[in-house]
Amino acid sequence: MHLPARAYYNQRHVVNEDSGTLRALAQAVAWPTDLSLAQWCSWYSVALEFQPDLIIELGRGMGNSTTLFTLAAHRMPGTKVFSFCLSDQWDRLTRPRLLPLTGEAWFAPLSTYLIDICEVDFTHLILPAKRILLLWDAHGYVVADRVLSHIMPLLAQKEHVVICHDVSDNRLYPDAPRQYGGKTIWRGMDSYYADSDRTSRTNLFWLNTVVDQFVPILDFCWRNRIDLRSADWEMKGDMADNPLALAEIERETPSDCFSVMNHWAYFSLNESPGPLTFPTSAMRCG
């Protein structure tokens, strides 16, 4: 099985044991539009399966992923979570709502920074780590520039996996409408977010998305001879090939904690045969 299915299957008892806590924390974060409970559990299982000593979160927002990775760190003594975001929603809204449930000491594995990712030098964070899980959930070309030109060369020296959010696999939605329906072509996420009534989503091979970074991610993966892996496609295939595993998951975990469709993709330069290549930064940052 590939990582998404293997993780969920192997960690299903932990997910079940922690499901009450995961559900209560998700309700306290109260922002399921950014991450459903099933998505929480999907990434929770991946973190526990991958056993990183360092989790880097790019894009905290209301803090769904921040919270679930911090909970995962409690299951992996020594694992630290470093979270970078421009938004102050975590400090202003989410942390105060979590505090009565968790207590102050619960936040110990987590360090949060209110900062532009482009201004962060990740060298001293990444070099001492051994296994790194990077969540890439801050959108756009500016962050993509920083990740691909600065963070990826550092990650390449380590065991790592990069999780990318906000992409659907249109092979799994054969009946999705293909008509433009009177909308313009997609011209980047800014035009989409400004007027999604008039602007289409974009479809690139199997990817259905609105966020810009998937264009340079696809290009980066091609140049480095690695796959951008669809978590949902792999999960669907692995569950079809292993119906007994699916039955065990469905029997042993709450139904709101599992979904085959979780709308994320992932990649790792550890799969590249080399030679590796990285873009030069177009930004004046770091």
Ligand SMILES: C[S@@+](CC[C@H](N)C(=O)[O-])C[C@H]1O[C@@H](n2cnc3c(N)ncnc32)[C@H](O)[C@@H]1O
């Ligand atoms: C979709 S939200 C993250 C959601 C979060 N991962 C969760 O699970 O709830 C994306 C966040 O990325 C942040 N962001 C975008 N560009 C950024 C940048 N250059 N530096 C830091 N944060 C950035 C935005 O402020 C926003 O809060």
